[in-house]
Amino acid sequence: MLSVKNIVKQYENHRALDDVSLEVPTGKIFxxxxxxxxxxxxxxxxxxxxxxxxxxxxxFNGKKLDSSHIAQIGYLPEERGLYKKxxxxxxxxxxxxxxxxxxxxxxxxxxxWFEKLGMESWWNKxxxxxxxxxxQKVQFVATILHQPELIILDEPFSGFDPVNADIIKxxxxxxxxxxxxxxxxxxxxESVEELCDHIALINRSKKILDGSVDDIKxxxxxxxxxxxYEGNYDxxxxxxxxxxxxxxQVKNTTLIKVQLQEGQSVNELLAxxxxxxxxxxxxxxxxxxxxxxxxxxxxxx
Amino acid sequence: xxxxLLIIQRxxxxxxxxxxxxxxxxxxxxxxxxxxxxxxxxxxxxxxxxFTKVAVINENKTLTEQxxxxxxxxxxxxxxxxxxxxxxLGKTGYDYILYLPDFKLDNPTGVQILGTKQxxxxxxxxxxxxxxxxxxxxxxxxxxxxxADVDKLKSDVDISVKKIGExxxxxxxxxxxxxxxxxxxxxxxxxxxxxYGIQVMRGVIEEKTxxxxxxxxxxxxxxxxxxxxxxxxxxxGLTQFILWxxxxxxxxxxxxxxxxxxxxxxxISSMQAAxxxxxxxxxxxxxxxxxxxxxxxxxxxxxxxxxxFFIGGYLFYSALYAAIGSAVDSETETQQFMMPVMxxxxxxxxxxxxxxxxxxxxxxxxxxxxxxxxxxxxxxxRLPYGVPDWQLALxxxxxxxxxxxxxxxxxxxxxxxxxxxGKKTSFKEILKWFSYRN
Numbered sequence: 072m073l074s075v076k077n078i079v080k081q082y083e084n085h086r087a088l089d090d091v092s093l094e095v096p097t098g099k100i101f102x103x104x105x106x107x108x109x110x111x112x113x114x115x116x117x118x119x120x121x122x123x124x125x126x127x128x129x130x131f132n133g134k135k136l137d138s139s140h141i142a143q144i145g146y147l148p149e150e151r152g153l154y155k156k157x158x159x160x161x162x163x164x165x166x167x168x169x170x171x172x173x174x175x176x177x178x179x180x181x182x183x184w185f186e187k188l189g190m191e192s193w194w195n196k197x198x199x200x201x202x203x204x205x206x207q208k209v210q211f212v213a214t215i216l217h218q219p220e221l222i223i224l225d226e227p228f229s230g231f232d233p234v235n236a237d238i239i240k241x242x243x244x245x246x247x248x249x250x251x252x253x254x255x256x257x258x259x260x261e262s263v264e265e266l267c268d269h270i271a272l273i274n275r276s277k278k279i280l281d282g283s284v285d286d287i288k289x290x291x292x293x294x295x296x297x298x299x300y301e302g303n304y305d306x307x308x309x310x311x312x313x314x315x316x317x318x319x320q321v322k323n324t325t326l327i328k329v330q331l332q333e334g335q336s337v338n339e340l341l342a343x344x345x346x347x348x349x350x351x352x353x354x355x356x357x358x359x360x361x362x363x364x365x366x367x368x369x370x371x372x
Numbered sequence: 373x374x375x376x377l378l379i380i381q382r383x384x385x386x387x388x389x390x391x392x393x394x395x396x397x398x399x400x401x402x403x404x405x406x407x408x409x410x411x412x413x414x415x416x417x418x419x420x421x422x423f424t425k426v427a428v429i430n431e432n433k434t435l436t437e438q439x440x441x442x443x444x445x446x447x448x449x450x451x452x453x454x455x456x457x458x459x460x461l462g463k464t465g466y467d468y469i470l471y472l473p474d475f476k477l478d479n480p481t482g483v484q485i486l487g488t489k490q491x492x493x494x495x496x497x498x499x500x501x502x503x504x505x506x507x508x509x510x511x512x513x514x515x516x517x518x519x520a521d522v523d524k525l526k527s528d529v530d531i532s533v534k535k536i537g538e539x540x541x542x543x544x545x546x547x548x549x550x551x552x553x554x555x556x557x558x559x560x561x562x563x564x565x566x567x568y569g570i571q572v573m574r575g576v577i578e579e580k581t582x583x584x585x586x587x588x589x590x591x592x593x594x595x596x597x598x599x600x601x602x603x604x605x606x607x608x609g610l611t612q613f614i615l616w617x618x619x620x621x622x623x624x625x626x627x628x629x630x631x632x633x634x635x636x637x638x639x640i641s642s643m644q645a646a647x648x649x650x651x652x653x654x655x656x657x658x659x660x661x662x663x664x665x666x667x668x669x670x671x672x673x674x675x676x677x678x679x680x681f682f683i684g685g686y687l688f689y690s691a692l693y694a695a696i697g698s699a700v701d702s703e704t705e706t707q708q709f710m711m712p713v714m715x716x717x718x719x720x721x722x723x724x725x726x727x728x729x730x731x732x733x734x735x736x737x738x739x740x741x742x743x744x745x746x747x748x749x750x751x752x753x754r755l756p757y758g759v760p761d762w763q764l765a766l767x768x769x770x771x772x773x774x775x776x777x778x779x780x781x782x783x784x785x786x787x788x789x790x791x792x793x794g795k796k797t798s799f800k801e802i803l804k805w806f807s808y809r810n
């Protein structure tokens with residue numbers, strides 16, 4: 072749906088984006104990750120045509136990105152804001168008319184969404200009278216009202232309480248099911264694991280990792296397991312199978328973390344242990360996105 | 373284009389619907405009308421204020437002429453002695469005692485004003501000038517002139533100023549009326565450009581600080597947003613101005629009727645007809661003159677030129693204000709950038725009201741009214757005195773070129789500035805933005 076090709080963006084004395092390329096597949100939720108100041112916002116501003124790249128290009132549905140695509144993109148910036156003195160209904164109407172909706176159509180959809188999110192009574196309220204979380208909800212509605220094919224959310228959950236964050240998350244998933252593609256910029260990894268199909272990791276203006284979440288996680292599995300057992304066992308007995316990274320006493324059981332040597336399977340480890348101890352638990356250590364993120368970023372730095 | 377219209381609509385409606393706009397629009401004409409009414413009221417009733425009763429004790433043998441009472445002073449000649457009058461002052465109801473001792477007419481000394489209250493400078497000044505007149509008349513009569521001859525000595529001169537127009541025809545004109553119109557339109561022009569220019573700046577800062585800007589420019593081009601705001605606010609200004617004219621005119625008509633009443637209204641009209649009585653001539657002289665020459669001024673031309681220069685000057689300056697607004701994070705930071713933008717406007721204002729009104733055809737007046745930085749004010753000040761058409765056309769043309777220039781410049785600064793948060797901006801940096809590619 073969206074191809075970013077060799078984008079370079081140079082500011083006065085720092086390069087915000089250095090030859091960044093990525094593919095956002097249609098109908099997926101794409102996570103754009105990276106520490107603060109990595110260049111995420113610069114990239115988003117290029118996709119939303121707020122700024123232009125110094126070189127490289129963006130292809131939207133097979134065509135070079137131009138102003139005709141504005142109506143097909145919805146953008147919720149990290150720095151949120153609304154006209155403080157304007158009434159909510161009027162404001163969302165204004166924003167969606169700027170995206171090309173007619174007054175009648177926009178009014179219909181605003182009513183639908185306000186009802187859906189329990190905001191019916193807000194129509195005549197002024198923005199300054201709403202709490203920050205309520206303002207965010209209004210802005211979310213304004214972002215998706217024109218039913219864009221591509222929805223770009225920059226830190227969408229910051230400022231939401233858990234209840235509202237959950238409501239918004241479900242709306243995102245529902246819209247995604249209906250076919251909208253999302254780009255989702257964040258550094259909160261738990262929401263990435265919950266929502267994203269694909270990710271790209273940007274650090275110091277370069278893309279350092281991308282792919283589907285499952286593939287990346289697979290890549291980072293390193294044959295490590297948690298095993299909890301009851302009974303006494305001399306761990307030197309499994310030294311040939313792998314390395315014990317950690318040992319811990321939990322009440323009357325022992326918890327160990329073992330990284331198996333290449334070619335060894337967990338079955339062999341179990342076979343070695345079973346005659347001597349009672350196994351309570353076995354888990355594969357799957358790296359979280361958080362671990363991968365920290366690992367990758369630290370390596371580069 | 374459709375998007376610019378939407379933006380103009382929002383900028384216009386959100387301001388016109390504000391309470392402060394409605395209050396200002398309604399209140400200002402009311403205040404102007406009340407001022408106008410008060411001025412007319414006093415010009416009819418006279419600002420004479422209190423009536424002062426003065427007892428005159430004349431011990432001068434040579435001074436046979438007597439002081440005549442005027443609307444403000446009542447002179448009564450008493451034959452009592454000064455000491456007796458002093459003692460009875462409280463009972464007799466006089467405000468002051470004027471004591472004229474036996475002086476020589478060539479050397480009047482020892483005149484006294486006595487009273488329970490201290491006589492003010494104005495009061496003693498008026499009385500002394502009346503005594504001076506009295507002595508002059510006495511001397512003239514002593515040299516053998518009759519009362520009729522003395523009356524004839526006084527003659528009022530009313531200079532009729534005519535301007536020879538380009539066709540060679542004489543036109544009634546009056547420097548007085550032209551100056552009033554020049555001042556009024558100069559001041560209004562200055563006020564409007566400043567007031568609405570600053571509104572543009574505030575609007576830009578508001579969008580920046582409330583962070584709506586990023587949502588906006590992912591939907592519209594920065595240039596569209598800037599122009600939409602500038603045009604929307606210009607329409608607010610025009611609406612307010614037209615309402616002020618209409619409301620002021622109607623309220624002051626009513627106010628004159630209420631405050632002045634029918635009788636005095638007749639009096640005004642008879643005074644305007646320049647009645648023969650001396651009192652009437654004195655009052656009607658300047659007012660009648662101004663009204664005569666007001667009629668000779670080409671108002672439709674002045675008003676339409678005013679609208680042109682208001683729009684032109686406003687566009688010229690508001691684009692600069694928009695650029696300033698985009699470069700800062702809050703209004704307190706605008707100071708350093710405001711100065712260079714305010715200076716030419718202030719200079720134009722100050723010079724227009726001093727140099728141009730005293731020498732409306734001079735070199736300075738010419739250049740001020742041609743250069744776009746000062747022309748909106750200077751040209752309005754010059755206009756009532758008469759400006760050759762080619763100069764007016766040149767000035768208008770340069771103003772159009774000027775505002776296209778400032779709008780272009782401002783849009784280049786604006787598109788970069790609006791996305792810069794939290795940084796203190798310097799002039800050097802703004803110059804760099806200028807050459808940024810997008």
